[in-house]
Amino acid sequence: MPSVLPDGEPAPVDGSLPPSALAGLGARPFGVYVHVPFCATRCGYCDFNTYTPGELGSSASPDSWLEGLRRELDLAARVLGSPPRVDTVFVGGGTPSLLGADGLGEVLGAVRSTFGLAPGAEVTTESNPESTSPEFFAGLREAGYNRISLGMQSAARHVLKVLDRTHTPGRAVAAALEARAAGIDHVNLDLIYGTPGERPEDLAASLDSVLAAGVDHVSAYALIVEEGTALARRIRRGDLPAPDDDVLADRYEQVDETLSAAGLTWYEVSNWASSEDARCRHNLGYWLGGDWWGAGPGAHSHVGGVRWWNVKHPARYADLLAEGNSPAAGRERLSVDDQRVERVLLELRLSDGLALSALDEAGQAEAREAASDGLLDGPSLAAGRCVLTSRGRLLADAVVRRLT
Incomplete structure (x- = not known):
């Protein structure tokens, strides 16, 4: 979730939606997105709504966040009236794996008890390779997760250093193999290309590692330098060169050619899958105009042409819900x-x-x-x-x- 919220009209305190938005609910795909705002450290390129322990202090915790999440899901059920069972769940961040398998199991349990899951529901969580293990993946499989998205970014140590990533170059591949061994149906690896100092051979090595992991989905994104990030400050000072558009185009073609040759076909500009079943159904819901409720600090939602977004800070989020109010900071009617x-x-x-x-x-x-x-x-x-x-x-x- 981006750290800067858009402008919009005030959102109702009770979270209510106009009847026009609720018309046809259930006829469109319905998903739940859960935003986990916690990270152990902050990556230099990241502009998402995340907080390290030092930034939060004692003002918020995973426990207060989870209680707020349960209250928001209850609010969602009341607002939607007779909500459809959930087709997709996506837990993103931040670093959801910091909650551990038990914590993520509680998150999914809250969604399941509030809405229910449709048969064959896709249930995804993002994970940082460094905070995973075979036992973690086994716990997720037991809890009901069937899709994992791992933040690899690169297999080149010096590229990871520029991005301020803390995991070792080989850990993402090892984590992907552990996830598959645990019985997770679908595994995605995220790549970032175009980082200052990345050479074609560095990206080639990253792609070779991805293919060695045997994953059925890859997301690859051009590096975007967001204002306010540590990376933007380093580029502004001249410590690093800005990404070059021509280089980014070359890197994209390299990604597409390599993945396509290996049987991973593009289905969205930045996403490749080994089969139609391996495509991310949750994200397809976004791209095809479906409905979703985004729960958590800074999360965005969309139902029937109405979009709204929650307050950013975890403490404020939890306080509003404890008072019986919606955590929405604003909304817009499309x-x-x-x-x-x-x-x-x-x-x-x-x-x-x-x-x-x-x-x-x-x-x-x-x-x-x-x-x-x-x-x-x-x-x-x-x-x-x-x-x-x-x-x-x-x-x-x-x-x-x-x-x-």
Whole structure:
């Protein structure tokens, strides 16, 4: 969850939603996102809503956070009326693995007892490789988790150092193998490419390590330098060079070529999977306009065209819920045009693409021009779908601007 909250209108104290938002609830995919705001240390590039023990002091703890979480889930059930059973659960952070298998089991137990899980529900938690073990993964499997996402970032020691990552280069691969051995159905490794000082051979070694781990999903993201982070300050001082767009494009092509050759196919601009079953269903819910309740400090939610976001600090979050109030800091009601633009922005990133009929007349004309420019696939467009080409993926944001 980003550390800076957007502007918006005040959210109702009781968390209520307009009837229009609740109409059709259950007809769309419904997920629960849980934000764990705790980290042992802060990575230099990270702009998420996270807190180290020294930053929190005695003002908040995992126990007070968990109690607040239970109260927010109860609030969600009241607001939604007859909420659907949950199709996907995603526990993110922060560092959820700091809670241990027992703590994460309590988190899932709270979701299950409040909403219930749909048959075949996807249940994911992020984990830092350094705070995992075979016993940890066995405990997660016993609790009901069937998908793990591990933050690897790189297999090069000097790249990890620039990112302020504390795990050793080989630990992520070892953790992935332990997760599979424990019976976890799906395992993802996260990579970051384009870090200052990363060479093509460093990324090649990272990709080789990913493939050696035998995972069925990979997420790979270009390094983004966020204002206010330690990395941004180092670049501003001239200690490190800023990421180069041309280098980032080369690195992306290297990632795509290597993973594709190994049988991992892109299904979203930054995500590759070995099969359709291995795709992250929770994130697909975001990209396809589903509903989700985001619980935890700074978490964002969306139901029926209404989006809202919680207060950031764990202590304030827990206090509001203890008082019987919603922890929402603000919200926005998406207009028809807002929803149209977001649909283009999100669905165009998918390998299945966007229906040409979702665009207005001017947008359809731009789509035909984009196909002529090699940014959209011509045969797909002729069949009524806007699908990015390899070059189009490198310029996805520019294509979205053209179509909207």
